Amino acid sequence: MMNGFDLASADFETLVLYVAGAVGLALVVLFLLLRNSAQKRAEQTEAVIAQHMGQMAQRVDQLATGQAHLDGNLQAQAQAQGQIGTLMEQRLGEVQVNMHENLAKVQRSTGENLASMQxxxxxxxxxxxxxxxxxxxxxxxxxxxALNEMQEKLNASLSGNAKQTATSLTQLQERLQTIDKAQENITRLSGDVLSLQDILSNKQTRGAFGEIQLNDIVSKALPTDSYALQHTLSNGKRADCLIHLPNPPGPIVIDSKFPLEAYERMLASQTEAELKAGIQMFKTSVRKHISDISEKYIIDGETADGALMFLPSEAIYAELHSKFPDLVREGFDARVWIVSPTTCMATLNTMRAILKDARMREQAGAIRKELGLLHKDVDRLGTRVENLDRHFGQAAKDISEIKVSADKAGRRARRLDNFDFEELAPDETDKVVPLTKPDS
Structure with a gap:
């Protein structure tokens, strides 16, 4: 086993040596390749540099040629500048001569113009x-x-108004005395109670009696121009008396045609049944008469919103209020007020006071109107005086400005006489002398 391990180690070392040799050989080859590439690049760079150097040499030659041309142009420009300087000196001399001549002319003409203007x-x-x-x-x-005329007009107007007021007051006092006397007579006569059956024998007599009595009361209580008898309204109905009251309430109608037949029948009844029938007939007649007055004599926009029903007898008036108050209330609802000779006189006195107050208001309105016109005239006079004063002030201002202008013109003339051109120079317009182009 040891021998086998040694053999394997020897093979491994041999393999390592081979690998190391191969790597070294590869590095040598790579070095040679890189060296060849660097030499090629150096040769290419040298060729490019040589080309650029050739181009730079050409440009240097061109610059030398341009420098030679520039030297020639500079010499030509120097000659042209010399010529221009000579021309400018000549033109400046001519300009100075012209300026002296023009200034002399301006001085002479300005002096003459200023003297003439002054x-x-x-x-x-x-x-x-x-x-x-x-x-x-x-x-x-x-x-x-104008002031004298206005003063005279004011004095005349005030004196005329004072006279008219005094006359009106005198007339009013006389009328009041007449009314007081008439009221005393009516009061004295009201005590004499006469039988209506004896006095009023028929219907026409009763109607005439009521109209005459109403006419007498109205004529004693009111001025003649404040009422109209038997006046025809716009609906064709004729009113016994129309009182011209101012608005409100407006003209009011007084009717004197009271139905006395039913009242006489009620008084003449003997039995309970006749009395009941007479009372019913009296109520019906009074209601109808109230309705007729309301329909005939109350006209919107023409008469007052009410009317008066005149009873020629105090007895009937007292009977109506004491025993038939429902009829009186119905009259109130229909805006028909029932009056007797006494209450009619009191009502007419109230109307007279209303008319008097209205006429006094009319006079006061006229006086206020005249005073308003007078105030407007005075304001207009003040405005015109202010306008006149403003015109005077404007004229004085214009004269002062003319004096200032004359002083300025005089000072300028004196400066011209003293040849003070340094102060006049800023006012003169600079003249530019064109230069001719030099011959090239």
């Missing part, structure tokens, strides 16, 4: 001053006349 401005200022003085005098005269 004379014209002096004449214009004198003329404008005279015109302004005349305008101011005329405006003062017109303003004085």
């Amino acid at each position: 004379q014209k401005m002096t004449d214009t200022l004198a003329t404008q001053q005279l015109q302004m003085q005349e305008n101011l005098a005329n405006m003062q005269l017109r303003t004085g006349h």
Whole structure:
């Protein structure tokens, strides 16, 4: 076994030697290959470098040729610059001569223009001053006349209003005295209770009696221009009396055609059945009359929203309120108010107060309107005075600016007289003299 192991070891060593020799041989071959490749690359690099060196030599030759041309061009440019300098000196001399001549001309023309302008401005200022003085005098005269006329109108208007107010108060006092006397007469006559059956024998007499009594009461309580008798409404119905009250409530109608037949029948009843039938007939007649008044005399947009039903007898009025309050309430619901001679007079007195107050308001409105117009006139006058003052201020400002302009023009003229061209030089426009292209 030892011999076999030794043989195996010897074979392994031999194998290792072979492998090492093969590796060494491979390395030698690889070295030779790398060396050949490096030599080829070096040869290629030398060829490229030689080519570049040849190109650089050509470029150096070209640069030398360009340098020679550049030297020639520089000499030509030096000659051209000399010629340009000579031309510039000549042109500068000509420009200086022209500038002196132009400045002399400008000085002469400016002096003449300034003298003429100063004379014209002096004449214009004198003329404008005279015109302004005349305008101011005329405006003062017109303003004085306008103020005097306005004062006279105001005095006349105030005196006229005072006279009218005094006259109205006197008339109102007289009417109040007349109404007081009429009320005393009515109060005295109201104590005399007469039988309606004796006085009113038929229907026409009863209607005439109611109208006459209503006319008498209304004529004593109200001015004649505040009511109309037998006035026809837009629906064709004729009202016994129409009171022209202002809105609200508006014109209100008074009807004097009360149905007395039912009342007389109720009074003339002897038995309980007749009394009951008379009461029913009276209620029906009154309800119908209330309904007729509401339908005929209450017109939207034309009359007030209510009407008055005039009863020519205090007895009927008292009977109606004491025994038939339901009819009175129905009248209220239908906006028909029942009045007797006494309550009608009180109602008319209230209406008279309303009319008086309305007329006083109308007069007050007219006075306020006149005062408003007067205030507007005064404001307008103040505005016009302010405008006039502003115009005066603007004129004074214009004169001041004209003086400033004249002073500036004078200073410039004096500077020109003193040949102060250094201050005028910035105002002059620089003139550029074109240079001719030198001959190449």
